[in-house]
Amino acid sequence: GAVVSQHPSRVICKSGTSVKIECRSLDFQATTMFWYRQFPKQSLMLMATSNEGSKATYEQGVEKDKFLINHASLTLSTLTVTSAHPEDSSFYICSASSASGGAGNEQFFGPGTRLTVL
């Protein structure tokens, strides 16, 4: 099956710094990539959707200036948490889809990145 990787798997940073998380589709071209956030013992919440070469679409309540998303190629999307604060500490998960829409689309999930902001 399709494989999606994330890097780093875990990051600890000081408050005020920016953190970049990479999401790569290893064996397929990802037309669409998704970024989710998962709090402890809670479900995944979609943050934004990005299509290669265009601006990301953010969900309501997600600050686009806080969470910068770049999808520069069909195999790479990055999420940058700018000026991170302790409340940004969470598990960030990306997924990728090889299609741009339609019934039956499958998203392939990365292993997640645990961000801890001190």
Next chain:
Amino acid sequence: AQRVTQPEKLLSVFKGAPVELKCNYSYSGSPELFWYVQYSRQRLQLLLRHISRESIKGFTADLNKGETSFHLKKPFAQEEDSAMYYCALLYNAGNMLTFGGGTRLMVKP
């Protein structure tokens, strides 16, 4: 707006017992539903989707539009089934997923 509800946060059964993980949805469009599973320390992975009408690892799920449900069932639970299970709905022209809150299944020996 679309919504997926999994009423049970935790379901604990003994090995060999039947399992049913409940999932209800609300969506104005034609629903496309999935079950995802997350084993301990592993990534989220697709278990099954309703359009495939398949049985994976002994699990089945039937879409009931009248009851707006997509419950996941297995007649005889195994210890290796212990995991987090998420029901998800595809929306926005099949481009986005919304997840239920998840149910942790614990199968005791």
